[in-house]
Amino acid sequence: MYNITLIKGDGIGPEISDSVVKIIEATNLKINWDVQSAGADVAEIEGVPLPQRVIDSIKKNKVALKAPVTTPIGKGFRSVNVQLRRELDLYANLRPCKNIAGIKTPFDNVDLVVVRENTEDLYAGIEEKISDDEAHGIKLITRKSSTRIVEWAFEYALKNNRKKVTAVTKANICKLTDGLFLECAREVAKKYEGKIEYNEVLVDALCMQLVQNPSKFDVLVLPNLYGDIVSDLTAGLIGGLGVAQGANIGLDCAVFEPVHGSAPDIKGQNLANPTALLLCAVEMLKHLGEVEVANRIEKALYSVLSEGKIKTRDLGGTSTTDEFTDAIIAKL
Numbered sequence: 001m002y003n004i005t006l007i008k009g010d011g012i013g014p015e016i017s018d019s020v021v022k023i024i025e026a027t028n029l030k031i032n033w034d035v036q037s038a039g040a041d042v043a044e045i046e047g048v049p050l051p052q053r054v055i056d057s058i059k060k061n062k063v064a065l066k067a068p069v070t071t072p073i074g075k076g077f078r079s080v081n082v083q084l085r086r087e088l089d090l091y092a093n094l095r096p097c098k099n100i101a102g103i104k105t106p107f108d109n110v111d112l113v114v115v116r117e118n119t120e121d122l123y124a125g126i127e128e129k130i131s132d133d134e135a136h137g138i139k140l141i142t143r144k145s146s147t148r149i150v151e152w153a154f155e156y157a158l159k160n161n162r163k164k165v166t167a168v169t170k171a172n173i174c175k176l177t178d179g180l181f182l183e184c185a186r187e188v189a190k191k192y193e194g195k196i197e198y199n200e201v202l203v204d205a206l207c208m209q210l211v212q213n214p215s216k217f218d219v220l221v222l223p224n225l226y227g228d229i230v231s232d233l234t235a236g237l238i239g240g241l242g243v244a245q246g247a248n249i250g251l252d253c254a255v256f257e258p259v260h261g262s263a264p265d266i267k268g269q270n271l272a273n274p275t276a277l278l279l280c281a282v283e284m285l286k287h288l289g290e291v292e293v294a295n296r297i298e299k300a301l302y303s304v305l306s307e308g309k310i311k312t313r314d315l316g317g318t319s320t321t322d323e324f325t326d327a328i329i330a331k332l
């Protein structure tokens, strides 16, 4: 019996969470889901969108599965997601991106991994209103965080049989901040010489090259904001946000969550694709050592996707979330 924190989030979060819980239940794996709510509704009742009980639950269980939580745009409370990552020091955001059989895209050779620094950069939220006409934001980059994320990326590359790590910055313009990130990346890369290839690219050039020839890239390591933007782009290379998984990993805890947000435009309509969250759950089960169950779920999911008869709307189909969920369970 595993104790796992489950944050169902809002928007499509509860729908996809229920789908994933149902699929895992169908494998007979025993999980005690410690369900913790967070977000705007919670803020109204408890005064804060991320109550301490959520943090405590993850610290106790060490592992969480998290669906997206809405962040008010341009006003309101700070992102629950950003706060959670900082509070738990989940410094590595891992976003693998690989073609899935049955999902047609302009490319059939995408197999790359985005490693995003998860605690600093413009996401640190250090902003100041100077006047009604001027606002400032601080891009926070430190040697400690840059070095550890690049080390994490190289270690990931070694353990997962990857060949190359590419450091992505805008160090030609942000000479001190991205310059420091790059300096750290070069320092770390020296330790892996002869084992893992290393190169560098500017983030704007990377975007162009990704949409022309994504197979050139293997492991990308980026400061927080570039990582956020580029991982949505790479999700688009393999079929969109509905299938793009992710994980936030720290020294003590890991929170598995998809790349996508709460998709308010399709909330409550039984249209959401649970694939991304399901793939997060698969990675979570592997992380817990439940490799056999994880592989069974993955096989059932890929089998439904490759047959292509039951597909959610984001993948060009007409099936509902429930129909897709039931099809996976039938395969199991």
Ligand code: NAI
Pocket: 012, 067, 068, 069, 070, 071, 072, 073, 081, 241, 242, 243, 257, 258, 259, 260, 261, 262, 263, 264, 265, 266, 271, 272, 273, 274, 275, 276, 314
């Ligand atoms: P989004 O990722 O929620 O949606 C972008 C587009 O992708 C929408 O058209 C949506 O319908 C579609 N989409 C996303 N996930 C899908 C799925 N599983 N199945 C089918 N279609 C899917 O991005 P958006 O609209 O920019 O953000 C909405 C909210 O989510 C914002 O408040 C944002 O701050 C929050 N957000 C939360 C994240 C998290 O909790 N980790 C991550 C990203 C955004």
